[in-house]
Amino acid sequence: MRFDRAVVHAALGHLSLTPIRNVLRRFGIAIAFVLLMAILAVLSPPFATASNLFNIARQVSINAILAAGMTFVILTAGIDLSVGSVLAYSGAIMAGVLVSSLPLLVGIGAGLALGALLGLLNGVIITRGKVQPFIATLAMLTMARGATLVYTDGRPITGLPDAFVWLGEGDLGWIPVPVVIMGVVFLAGHLILTQTVLGRYVYAIGGNEEAARLSGVNVTVYKTLVYGISGLLAAVSAIILTARLNSAQPTAGSGYELDAIAAVVLGGTTLAGGEGSIGGTLLGAFIIGVINNGLNLLNVSAFYQQVVKGAVILLAVLLDRRLR
Amino acid sequence: MGHPAIESLGVMTTQTPPADAPLLQMQGIDKSFPGVQALHDVALQVRVGEVHALVGENGAGKSTLMRILGGVHQRDRGEILWHGRPLEIRSPLEARAHGISIIHQELNQVPGLSVAENIFLGREPRRALVWVDWTQMRLRATRLLADLGLSIDPRRRLGTLSVAEQQLVEIAKALSSEAELVIMDEPTAALTIEETQRLFGFIRDLRTRGVAIIYITHRLEEVFSIADRVTVLRDGQYVSTTAVADMTLDELIRLMVGRRLTEKFPKETVAPGEAVLEVRGLTRAGVFEDVSFVVHHGEILGIAGLIGSGKTEVAHAVFGADPIDRGEIYLDGRRVAIPSPSAAIALGIGLVTEDRKRLGLILQMSVRANITLPVIRTLAPAVFIRRRREQALVAQAIRDLHMAVTSPEQLARNLSGGTQQKAVVAKWLQTHARVLLLAEPTRGIDVGAKVEMYRLMVDLARRGVGIVMISSEMPEILGMSDRILVMHDGRITAEFPRERATQEAILASASGRPPSAV
Ligand SMILES: Nc1ncnc2c1ncn2[C@@H]1O[C@H](COP(=O)(O)OP(=O)(O)OP(=O)(O)O)[C@@H](O)[C@H]1O
Ligand SMILES: [Mg+2]
Numbered sequence: 001m002r003f004d005r006a007v008v009h010a011a012l013g014h015l016s017l018t019p020i021r022n023v024l025r026r027f028g029i030a031i032a033f034v035l036l037m038a039i040l041a042v043l044s045p046p047f048a049t050a051s052n053l054f055n056i057a058r059q060v061s062i063n064a065i066l067a068a069g070m071t072f073v074i075l076t077a078g079i080d081l082s083v084g085s086v087l088a089y090s091g092a093i094m095a096g097v098l099v100s101s102l103p104l105l106v107g108i109g110a111g112l113a114l115g116a117l118l119g120l121l122n123g124v125i126i127t128r129g130k131v132q133p134f135i136a137t138l139a140m141l142t143m144a145r146g147a148t149l150v151y152t153d154g155r156p157i158t159g160l161p162d163a164f165v166w167l168g169e170g171d172l173g174w175i176p177v178p179v180v181i182m183g184v185v186f187l188a189g190h191l192i193l194t195q196t197v198l199g200r201y202v203y204a205i206g207g208n209e210e211a212a213r214l215s216g217v218n219v220t221v222y223k224t225l226v227y228g229i230s231g232l233l234a235a236v237s238a239i240i241l242t243a244r245l246n247s248a249q250p251t252a253g254s255g256y257e258l259d260a261i262a263a264v265v266l267g268g269t270t271l272a273g274g275e276g277s278i279g280g281t282l283l284g285a286f287i288i289g290v291i292n293n294g295l296n297l298l299n300v301s302a303f304y305q306q307v308v309k310g311a312v313i314l315l316a317v318l319l320d321r322r323l324r
Numbered sequence: 325m326g327h328p329a330i331e332s333l334g335v336m337t338t339q340t341p342p343a344d345a346p347l348l349q350m351q352g353i354d355k356s357f358p359g360v361q362a363l364h365d366v367a368l369q370v371r372v373g374e375v376h377a378l379v380g381e382n383g384a385g386k387s388t389l390m391r392i393l394g395g396v397h398q399r400d401r402g403e404i405l406w407h408g409r410p411l412e413i414r415s416p417l418e419a420r421a422h423g424i425s426i427i428h429q430e431l432n433q434v435p436g437l438s439v440a441e442n443i444f445l446g447r448e449p450r451r452a453l454v455w456v457d458w459t460q461m462r463l464r465a466t467r468l469l470a471d472l473g474l475s476i477d478p479r480r481r482l483g484t485l486s487v488a489e490q491q492l493v494e495i496a497k498a499l500s501s502e503a504e505l506v507i508m509d510e511p512t513a514a515l516t517i518e519e520t521q522r523l524f525g526f527i528r529d530l531r532t533r534g535v536a537i538i539y540i541t542h543r544l545e546e547v548f549s550i551a552d553r554v555t556v557l558r559d560g561q562y563v564s565t566t567a568v569a570d571m572t573l574d575e576l577i578r579l580m581v582g583r584r585l586t587e588k589f590p591k592e593t594v595a596p597g598e599a600v601l602e603v604r605g606l607t608r609a610g611v612f613e614d615v616s617f618v619v620h621h622g623e624i625l626g627i628a629g630l631i632g633s634g635k636t637e638v639a640h641a642v643f644g645a646d647p648i649d650r651g652e653i654y655l656d657g658r659r660v661a662i663p664s665p666s667a668a669i670a671l672g673i674g675l676v677t678e679d680r681k682r683l684g685l686i687l688q689m690s691v692r693a694n695i696t697l698p699v700i701r702t703l704a705p706a707v708f709i710r711r712r713r714e715q716a717l718v719a720q721a722i723r724d725l726h727m728a729v730t731s732p733e734q735l736a737r738n739l740s741g742g743t744q745q746k747a748v749v750a751k752w753l754q755t756h757a758r759v760l761l762l763a764e765p766t767r768g769i770d771v772g773a774k775v776e777m778y779r780l781m782v783d784l785a786r787r788g789v790g791i792v793m794i795s796s797e798m799p800e801i802l803g804m805s806d807r808i809l810v811m812h813d814g815r816i817t818a819e820f821p822r823e824r825a826t827q828e829a830i831l832a833s834a835s836g837r838p839p840s841a842v
Contacts, residue, residue, distance in 0.1 A: 191708075195707075195708045195709055195711075196704060196707060196708060196709060197700050197701055197704050197709065200693060200697070200700050200709070201700075203686070203688075203689060203693070204686050204689065204693075204697055207686035207687065207688045208682075208685070208686045208687065210682065210683055211677075211682070211683050211684060211685060211686050212697070213645070213664075213665055214643075214645055214665050214675065214677060214683055214684075215665070215697040215698045215751065216665050216666040216668075216669040216670075216697075216698050217666070217697070218664070274686065274688045274689070275688050
């Protein structure tokens with residue numbers, strides 16, 4: 001005997017899967033994260049130790065901070081491919097200023113200012129020059145990398161002061177300094193996106209740029225600002241990376257933009273803009289970090305790690321699409 | 325092609341269904357969305373070759389019921405019989421295969437594709453199975469459009485057409501398929517009288533060919549001129565099905581809103597004050613030419629005109645959304661420059677846009693965020709948005725406009741069409757503007773809500789706001805305006821004081837004919 005779809009439907013009508021779906025939809029990525037942690041804890045005992053977990057957080061901080069800026073950009077339906085190069089350039093300038101024995105704050109300030117400036121430049125080219133974000137930031141990716149190579153002459157800059165290195169390697173109480181910085185960035189990002197006019201405008205622009213403009217949003221200004229934020233946060237990442245490596249490397253950060261984009265997308269922000277959250281991005285960054293760390297602990301070769309990482313990202317995004 | 329649902333009910337298939345079985349029967353239909361039960365135990369029965377009107381207030385569930393028929397939504401419960409046999413409609417493609425064609429309320433076309441491509445989307449004429457036969461497609465599209473009295477080049481990108489033209493293309497698309505049932509969800513909301521008449525001609529044609537039509541509208545007069553029977557829904561529930569011949573307009577309204585409506589146009593004339601907005605010689609090459617007019621505090625100035633007359637474009641230009649080539653704008657006697665919408669808002673001008681989905685709302689944001697978007701700066705005196713104040717404002721707006729929302733956090737895209745329109749209006753009530761430009765302010769809202777909207781306009785006028793109402797709805801132009809301007813071909817062709825305005829005179833000026841009646 002064959003079951004009729006309509007009959008089955010009628011019989012099971014009230015046993016709807018909707019509630020489960022809703023939970024999965026809201027917390028899917030968090031559940032995936034917890035599952036991943038549990039699996040790794042079973043497979044590899046050293047994974048779940050406090051020192052390893054802090055180590056992961058320290059490693060994650062760089063990508064997470066880049067991804068925080070990327071979240072702003074993607075929420076406006078844009079993209080910023082230049083973050084890796086901007087990171088390298090600001091890191092080099094910081095190191096350059098510091099090795100000429102100027103004060104710590106001057107070095108850091110110079111790097112942050114450069115990052116923000118390059119980001120704003122991206123923004124101006126996109127809004128005033130009406131260039132696609134993909135193209136504008138791709139050009140910036142190349143130019144900033146070139147400028148870094150010119151500035152460093154292709155060699156690492158070493159001999160940084162201890163106070164600076166502490167920003168990457170030190171701890172504040174129990175907590176690694178980069179993790180504190182990451183926490184501050186995400187808290188601020190979350191407050192901006194949910195509680196301020198800027199945040200509201202970011203979602204509005206990404207959701208429907210023309211409707212936003214007709215509601216009085218100065219789209220040009222706010223979009224430019226958003227790329228400025230992304231550049232600034234790339235420079236914040238540069239502090240941590242340069243301090244951890246105890247040197248500014250001319251090739252630092254290449255390819256980082258892709259991990260940052262992956263973290264944003266894993267975190268549930270749509271590339272079409274207007275929908276997503278920075279909290280999701282943090283989870284996304286941790287998922288990528290945990291996968292990296294776990295595969296290392298499990299002695300998976302670096303080549304396979306890439307394959308696995310890509311597959312996990314794809315899987316997570318596919319699952320997310322199914323649930324929506 | 326055996327349908328699994330039919331085969332398994334062996335008894336049903338061996339018997340031919342009764343010859344007089346209605347074309348479509350829906351029974352006990354339930355449908356919930358998170359937080360709302362949109363339909364509860366709804367029934368609908370449509371006969372072969374009848375025009376069946378479906379009416380109800382905003383959010384009553386009309387579109388939802390039709391989306392179930394169109395395969396967009398799946399019902400939670402209930403039964404659909406098609407020619408007397410159970411039918412499952414799992415996708416829009418299946419609906420079409422069964423002969424159900426639907427013109428959605430919210431246009432869902434591909435703006436980047438050409439008109440012809442949109443009409444034949446998914447069923448392009450083919451050559452040698454794989455190649456799209458472009459010539460054939462263009463020819464057929466041209467013929468279809470010509471049948472509807474349209475001279476649109478089928479190669480034009482759809483996004484470049486006006487809302488009304490897009491609506492007509494959508495109608496052409498539905499008519500081009502061999503359907504047994506055509507569903508029209510507010511097809512005339514964006515159309516003028518002439519276009520509506522032409523559409524009615526088509527509907528009558530279809531009816532004589534035995535095609536059934538479900539016709540949704542908020543223009544209730546249309547029910548009486550085109551429909552055979554009418555079904556009323558209220559709050560997601562079935563109310564009644566009646567032959568139109570046995571029904572009066574008042575009776576229909578009472579069934580819809582559950583009470584009697586005393587007056588359709590609660591017009592009160594406010595003694596107009598000083599000029600608040602004056603426009604002199606406004607020109608945008610190729611769009612409108614030498615447009616001058618004055619609006620006074622407390623006055624409602626109606627602007628009538630056909631599609632393409634430039635009336636909406638003038639509003640956009642005054643609002644700073646489109647650039648102008650020449651002309652001056654004065655606010656309260658002072659000359660102002662309005663280079664952008666934000667400048668206009670700062671000066672106290674508001675614009676309720678015509679196309680709520682494309683220009684009016686951010687669909688993936690909440691009702692709350694949409695309503696406060698134009699004033700959000702004033703809600704954040706320091707750094708953070710004052711949540712409490714924002715929520716209070718929004719709650720007030722939802723109450724004032726009787727918006728059918730489940731909560732202020734409901735996403736704009738999940739609202740019924742009419743409620744979306746109210747949300748757009750609510751946005752601009754927050755700005756306390758001294759001049760409000762309203763483009764088609766009552767498009768798609770129900771009779772009761774229309775009266776509320778008019779009350780609101782009168783209320784604003786009484787508080788001294790100057791209102792410019794751009795509308796294609798002749799009754800509201802006549803019923804609500806203190807003064808009426810008519811535009812034709814980018815120019816103002818006539819001006820009537822309220823007492824002297826007649827439908828004939830306005831229509832004559834709007835179509836560029838010499839005003840004989842005046
Ligand atoms: N996708 C959705 N998600 C959540 N709620 C929805 C969705 N679609 C419709 N609704 C809700 O279902 C109810 C019925 O909406 P529907 O669009 O069917 O109304 P309608 O009768 O067509 O109204 P209108 O005349 O304004 O077009 C409304 O309360 C609406 O908010
Ligand atoms: Mg509807």
